[in-house]
Amino acid sequence: MALVVQKYGGSSVADAEKIKNVARRIADTKEQGNEVVVVVSAMGDTTDELIELAYQVTKHPSDREFDVLLSTGELVSSTLLAMALKEAGYEAISLSGAQAGIVTDTTHRKARIRKVEAKRIRAELDRGSIVIVAGFQGITDEMDVTTLGRGGSDTTAVALAAALEAEVCQIYTDVEGVFTADPRVVPEGHRLEEISYEEMLELATYGAKVMHPRAVELGELYDIPILVASSFSRSPGTLIHGGVSMEVHNKVRGIAHDLNVAKITVVGVPDRPGIAATIFQPLAEANISVDTIVQNASIDAITDLTFTVTRGDLERALQVVEPICQSIGARECVVDAKLGAVSIVGTGMQNAPGYASRMFAALSERGINIQLITTSEIRITCIIAESQITDAVRALHRAFELETAG
Amino acid sequence: MALVVQKYGGSSVADAEKIKNVARRIADTKEQGNEVVVVVSAMGDTTDELIELAYQVTKHPSDREFDVLLSTGELVSSTLLAMALKEAGYEAISLSGAQAGIVTDTTHRKARIRKVEAKRIRAELDRGSIVIVAGFQGITDEMDVTTLGRGGSDTTAVALAAALEAEVCQIYTDVEGVFTADPRVVPEGHRLEEISYEEMLELATYGAKVMHPRAVELGELYDIPILVASSFSRSPGTLIHGGVSMEVHNKVRGIAHDLNVAKITVVGVPDRPGIAATIFQPLAEANISVDTIVQNASIDAITDLTFTVTRGDLERALQVVEPICQSIGARECVVDAKLGAVSIVGTGMQNAPGYASRMFAALSERGINIQLITTSEIRITCIIAESQITDAVRALHRAFELETAG
Numbered sequence: 001m002a003l004v005v006q007k008y009g010g011s012s013v014a015d016a017e018k019i020k021n022v023a024r025r026i027a028d029t030k031e032q033g034n035e036v037v038v039v040v041s042a043m044g045d046t047t048d049e050l051i052e053l054a055y056q057v058t059k060h061p062s063d064r065e066f067d068v069l070l071s072t073g074e075l076v077s078s079t080l081l082a083m084a085l086k087e088a089g090y091e092a093i094s095l096s097g098a099q100a101g102i103v104t105d106t107t108h109r110k111a112r113i114r115k116v117e118a119k120r121i122r123a124e125l126d127r128g129s130i131v132i133v134a135g136f137q138g139i140t141d142e143m144d145v146t147t148l149g150r151g152g153s154d155t156t157a158v159a160l161a162a163a164l165e166a167e168v169c170q171i172y173t174d175v176e177g178v179f180t181a182d183p184r185v186v187p188e189g190h191r192l193e194e195i196s197y198e199e200m201l202e203l204a205t206y207g208a209k210v211m212h213p214r215a216v217e218l219g220e221l222y223d224i225p226i227l228v229a230s231s232f233s234r235s236p237g238t239l240i241h242g243g244v245s246m247e248v249h250n251k252v253r254g255i256a257h258d259l260n261v262a263k264i265t266v267v268g269v270p271d272r273p274g275i276a277a278t279i280f281q282p283l284a285e286a287n288i289s290v291d292t293i294v295q296n297a298s299i300d301a302i303t304d305l306t307f308t309v310t311r312g313d314l315e316r317a318l319q320v321v322e323p324i325c326q327s328i329g330a331r332e333c334v335v336d337a338k339l340g341a342v343s344i345v346g347t348g349m350q351n352a353p354g355y356a357s358r359m360f361a362a363l364s365e366r367g368i369n370i371q372l373i374t375t376s377e378i379r380i381t382c383i384i385a386e387s388q389i390t391d392a393v394r395a396l397h398r399a400f401e402l403e404t405a406g
Numbered sequence: 407m408a409l410v411v412q413k414y415g416g417s418s419v420a421d422a423e424k425i426k427n428v429a430r431r432i433a434d435t436k437e438q439g440n441e442v443v444v445v446v447s448a449m450g451d452t453t454d455e456l457i458e459l460a461y462q463v464t465k466h467p468s469d470r471e472f473d474v475l476l477s478t479g480e481l482v483s484s485t486l487l488a489m490a491l492k493e494a495g496y497e498a499i500s501l502s503g504a505q506a507g508i509v510t511d512t513t514h515r516k517a518r519i520r521k522v523e524a525k526r527i528r529a530e531l532d533r534g535s536i537v538i539v540a541g542f543q544g545i546t547d548e549m550d551v552t553t554l555g556r557g558g559s560d561t562t563a564v565a566l567a568a569a570l571e572a573e574v575c576q577i578y579t580d581v582e583g584v585f586t587a588d589p590r591v592v593p594e595g596h597r598l599e600e601i602s603y604e605e606m607l608e609l610a611t612y613g614a615k616v617m618h619p620r621a622v623e624l625g626e627l628y629d630i631p632i633l634v635a636s637s638f639s640r641s642p643g644t645l646i647h648g649g650v651s652m653e654v655h656n657k658v659r660g661i662a663h664d665l666n667v668a669k670i671t672v673v674g675v676p677d678r679p680g681i682a683a684t685i686f687q688p689l690a691e692a693n694i695s696v697d698t699i700v701q702n703a704s705i706d707a708i709t710d711l712t713f714t715v716t717r718g719d720l721e722r723a724l725q726v727v728e729p730i731c732q733s734i735g736a737r738e739c740v741v742d743a744k745l746g747a748v749s750i751v752g753t754g755m756q757n758a759p760g761y762a763s764r765m766f767a768a769l770s771e772r773g774i775n776i777q778l779i780t781t782s783e784i785r786i787t788c789i790i791a792e793s794q795i796t797d798a799v800r801a802l803h804r805a806f807e808l809e810t811a812g
Contacts, residue, residue: 015462016459016462016463019463020463050482053422053482053486054485054486054489056421056422057422057425057426057486057489057490057493058489058490058492058493059493060493061489062488062489062492064499065485065486065488065489065492065499065500066485066489068481068484068485068500068502069481069482069485069486069489071481072478072481072482075474075475075477075478075481076456076459076475076478078474079460079471079472079474079475080459080460080463080471080475082468082471083460083463083464083467083468083471083472084463084464086464086468086471087463087464087465087466093470093471094471094474096474099549143505
């Protein structure tokens with residue numbers, strides 16, 4: 001008997017009918033002879049509505065209270081799903097994050113899972129029950145509720161799969177899997193049968209919304225195969241795992257893109273040791289995530305420092321950087337807020353030259369100017385004008401012949 | 407420094423503005439030098455909406471899941487209230503029923519509180535915090551969430567007041583206190599300054615909606631003074647306590663009325679020992695609460711048995727009683743579904759004759775036919791046609807000169 005962990009996102013359980021539909025899918029998995037643990041997100045827009053409620057009461061909601069508030073969304077969906085399964089004649093029980101033994105640190109609103117004490121889940125499975133776990137939440141050693149922040153329910157699912165040594169963690173969502181490019185941008189983009197953890201990590205980090213990088217990372221760490229598939233169809237989805245053939249025929253696997261990129265350039269920075277830390281440490285302390293960082297070669301000990309942030313963080317980033325800019329004697333801060341990022345990702349790339357030049361040529365042919373370039377071993381990212389992102393993704397999809405890739 | 411327990415009902419915290427208003431009242435109590443523990447109900451219609459959601463998913467929601475579902479309503483309101491207090495500059499923390507140490511039996515949907523382990527509350531109070539407790543919920547020894555059923559949040563408040571040895575338990579609601587009669591029925595009805603536990607218990611049991619009898623009973627048991635007052639005004643409310651003068655001038659203190667009464671008469675019952683148990687035990691097992699029971703003097707060992715149930719229980723009661731009726735050889739079951747109850751309540755009554763006759767005369771003058779009569783030491787209840795209830799309440803209010811009572 002295999003143990004399967006399934007996760008259903010908010011759009012999959014948005015109303016009573018959808019919950020019943022999900023219950024049928026879970027029942028099928030049980031009927032196939034599996035033990036089933038299900039992680040569920042809050043219904044539809046519930047989380048957003050709870051956040052709005054908090055901000056109607058106060059501009060600065062207490063983090064601790066905020067977490068208890070948000071955690072109710074998953075309690076509601078998990079109980080309703082358990083009810084639907086019982087109605088269909090199956091033994092089922094809902095467990096809160098606390099009851100499921102998801103123990104986290106005390107960092108409210110973006111807690112990290114410290115350990116999973118799966119005793120109660122194990123006992124309920126042994127009793128023959130389908131176990132429904134409220135996603136996105138955990139509990140501290142002091143018995144205070146925490147939430148896991150972005151990608152929380154995916155992370156709950158993969159963590160449970162690891163703790164329970166599940167055969168597979170299935171992430172059901174509103175898309176049919178991982179595509180060579182966002183199918184809304186590239187209609188001829190197609191679903192990948194499988195992808196490696198590293199490739200998925202790069203795609204997710206650089207804009208593919210299908211799964212949060214954090215959960216992919218955890219999957220890689222514990223070597224849990226993760227299937228991403230649609231909760232509305234029976235499409236086979238995409239399997240993220242460690243056993244993908246290293247010598248895949250076409251070495252670019254997918255194109256990721258990200259809008260809402262903003263660029264800040266600190267012009268005329270005196271180039272002395274420690275100057276980068278002077279700028280980036282305060283940004284880290286303000287909890288602003290800095291992405292690409294580029295420093296030009298310095299001329300006469302004066303250099304320019306360029307970095308990107310998400311557009312939502314731009315204003316706060318400037319509030320941090322501008323005073324520093326003055327205090328270190330830099331000339332000025334220049335901002336470009338309307339940028340995007342386009343990335344090609346593929347494990348094979350690292351040992352095969354020519355991918356970068358092919359990418360740059362494809363963009364250049366479309367008259368797209370590249371503002372910044374960064375690379376990892378399996379990814380090349382170009383920062384370009386946001387208005388040219390769609391054109392760039394399509395051009396790269398063609399240039400790397402992804403419409404014919406397997 | 408006194409310890410005060412306050413409870414705010416659902417209509418008092420129905421939206422963000424009302425929550426802020428309640429926060430101001432709590433802050434005032436704190437500023438007066440008190441330690442404050444607050445019990446809060448779910449916002450407005452939240453509980454009804456959650457119930458509806460459950461019934462959209464299944465006709466027979468699992469009791470255990472139902473309780474977790476409903477308990478989220480009070481988690482939401484308690485966190486929002488804690489946020490509002492923090493926004494106003496006060497230390498405040500919300501606690502779930504479990505965190506507050508409300509330990510119950512395992513009877514889901516109408517659990518009874520077994521004990522209160524108030525250690526965490528005490529620790530938070532010692533830290534200077536205002537403690538907001540989610541009402542209506544508790545936890546079993548197995549760490550499963552339960553709800554307390556009708557009057558749950560009032561019961562939470564009084565139980566906490568008892569465990570913490572509070573000076574007073576203040577129940578804030580949408581009415582200004584306990585009235586001589588429902589002011590919507592009798593405009594000249596007025597607020598009572600004080601009332602004894604016994605009188606309040608009778609009024610609440612026989613239709614006064616202001617407080618649930620269960621919480622009054624608990625208050626009496628632990629001798630906790632209970633103030634019932636409005637959360638929207640600064641009216642002084644009504645104090646329910648044990649120290650009310652026994653020799654009050656006007657011995658009828660209030661008129662309670664109840665609609666939705668249904669009467670079942672089992673006609674032609676063979677009058678032999680154990681016959682009442684044959685009928686009423688199956689009703690109790692079906693969880694149907696039987697109110698007034700009257701058995702006529704038997705003629706030739708044949709009698710009639712009459713009892714009342716709430717109209718909502720009528721159909722289920724008949725399903726239980728009709729087969730019994732046949733099996734014991736009774737002639738028939740006769741139903742009158744459109745009845746109401748009107749009661750006069752007052753501690754002084756028990757030693758002063760003439761109250762019953764004054765009541766019957768007042769009803770008779772208005773042409774109101776009495777179908778059943780029951781009494782306790784401090785109450786007389788008449789079952790009459792529902793359509794005549796308003797008229798009866800007004801007539802009795804005048805007959806006992808309650809418009810001039812203190």
